[in-house]
Amino acid sequence: MEDQIALYLALTEKGESSFTTSWVTEHLLSNLWVISRFIGVSCRVKGEKGKLGLVEMMTV
Numbered sequence: 594m595e596d597q598i599a600l601y602l603a604l605t606e607k608g609e610s611s612f613t614t615s616w617v618t619e620h621l622l623s624n625l626w627v628i629s630r631f632i633g634v635s636c637r638v639k640g641e642k643g644k645l646g647l648v649e650m651m652t653v
Contacts, residue, residue, distance in 0.1 A: 595648065596624040602650050603634045610650045617646035 595614040599621070602610040614621065617640050625636040625648070633653065640646025 596621045599625055599628055599636075599648060599650070603628045603632045603652065605652060607652050610652075612648055614640075614646045614648060617642050617644060621648070 595612065595616075596618075598612055602612070617638060619642060622638065622642070625638065628634060629636050635651040635653070637649045638646055639649070
């Protein structure tokens with residue numbers, strides 16, 4: 594579900610958004626990469642694959 598939430602956060606007003614996830618997956622990381630290329634947001638993931646994580650996005 595976190596890969597779907599990421600897209601909606603990227604489409605919000607300018608500023609910072611974040612959410613936590615119980616499982617950082619390769620699919621989430623790939624989706625964030627695609628979102629950053631198409632929409633032009635900055636994405637950062639704190640945490641390792643397969644573990645808890647924090648996703649931070651900055652829209653400009």
